[in-house]
Amino acid sequence: xxANTWVGILDNDEANRRHLETLLARSLAGIRVxxxxxxxELLASPHLLESLAxxxxxxxxxxxxxxxxxxxxxxxxxxxxxxxxATAPDTATAVEAMRLGAxxxxxxxxxxxxxxxxVREAVDGHRRDRPRVLAYMDAAAxxxxxxxxxxEILSLVSxxxxxxxxxxxxxxxxxxxxxxxxxIMQKTRASSLAQLVRMWVEVESxxxxxxVPPARSHxxxxxxxxxxxxxxxx
Numbered sequence: 485x486x487a488n489t490w491v492g493i494l495d496n497d498e499a500n501r502r503h504l505e506t507l508l509a510r511s512l513a514g515i516r517v518x519x520x521x522x523x524x525e526l527l528a529s530p531h532l533l534e535s536l537a538x539x540x541x542x543x544x545x546x547x548x549x550x551x552x553x554x555x556x557x558x559x560x561x562x563x564x565x566x567x568x569x570a571t572a573p574d575t576a577t578a579v580e581a582m583r584l585g586a587x588x589x590x591x592x593x594x595x596x597x598x599x600x601x602x603v604r605e606a607v608d609g610h611r612r613d614r615p616r617v618l619a620y621m622d623a624a625a626x627x628x629x630x631x632x633x634x635x636e637i638l639s640l641v642s643x644x645x646x647x648x649x650x651x652x653x654x655x656x657x658x659x660x661x662x663x664x665x666x667x668i669m670q671k672t673r674a675s676s677l678a679q680l681v682r683m684w685v686e687v688e689s690x691x692x693x694x695x696v697p698p699a700r701s702h703x704x705x706x707x708x709x710x711x712x713x714x715x716x717x718x
Contacts, residue, residue, distance in 0.1 A: 489607055490535050492564065493519045494526055494553060495542040504540060504599070511600040515607070523553045536564035538606040540599075543570040543577060543589075551577070554584035561621050562614075565606035569594065616686070623683035626672040634671070637664050641677075642684045 491508055495501050501519040508517050518536075520526040526533055539557075543550035550568055557563045568586040570578070578589045587606055590599060630638065640650045647665070651658040665677075674680035 489515045489537050489611075490532070491515050491517050491603060491607070492526065492533075492536045492539040493517065494523065494539060494550070495519075495569070496521050496544070496549075497542070500542065504594075507596055507599065508603060511596070512604060512607075523549050523556065526553070527556060533560070533564070534562040537610040538567065538603050539564040540567050540569055540603070541586075543568050543581060551580060551584065554581060554586060558584055561617055561624070565610045567599075567602055567606055620686050623686045626674075626683060627687060629671045630668060634664055634668050637661060638668055638680070638684050639688075641665065642681045642688075 491512075493501050493504050493508075495504070498521070501521070505517045505519055508515060518532065526539075539553075541550040541553050550570075554566060554568075557566065563585075566586045568578075568581040568589045569592065570581075570589055571592040581589055587609070588602055590602065627635070627638075636654065637650055640653060645653070647658045647661040650661045654661075668674075669677075669680060672680055672683060674683065
């Protein structure tokens with residue numbers, strides 16, 4: 485691991501923070517460990533938060549404040565891989581933590597070798613995913629100005645639908661679809677249709693994998709309607 489790899493620890497128990505900090509600093513060469521006693525302390529440092537490759541979060545009684553931290557991270561495209569720590573949590577809390585994006589729930593008493601192994605895996609996974617997340621952020625920024633109708637049309641175009649097929653699916657003219665595609669190209673600054681489709685597929689792919697928040701006005705219902713229409717015509 486390089487010296488720019490940051491791992492965070494969020495736990496209101498100072499002894500727990502120090503124990504984990506020492507364990508990780510000794511076991512994973514090159515990483516930098518930073519600790520936080522409260523969720524607000526971490527959220528007040530957005531640049532540091534975006535730099536973290538992995539964050540260990542104590543779930544606490546009934547999941548608080550760890551669950552609240554996971555919810556806060558869910559709205560951020562650049563977020564660390566999260567490992568939740570708990571003392572015999574109830575099943576509902578563990579499931580909720582995983583649903584909100586935790587990669588694993590590690591039970592106390594912690595096994596040092598297991599913690600180190602899971603942190604290493606989380607950091608490696610974060611390093612693999614980060615370039616795609618950065619690409620997503622660029623694509624999402626370009627697509628942010630699109631209207632719901634333009635997003636709907638772009639979604640169908642990304643499926644390989646021709647203008648006439650898109651027009652039929654949406655109940656508009658092919659000329660209107662072509663005009664909309666032209667506006668989409670201008671707004672996204674795409675140099676070609678292929679680049680435009682790649683951008684949109686990247687946005688949808690990472691959203692579906694849970695690596696980033698879902699895109700707004702996601703045209704899933706349009707996809708379902710087109711699939712139904714295609715099946716009925718077949």
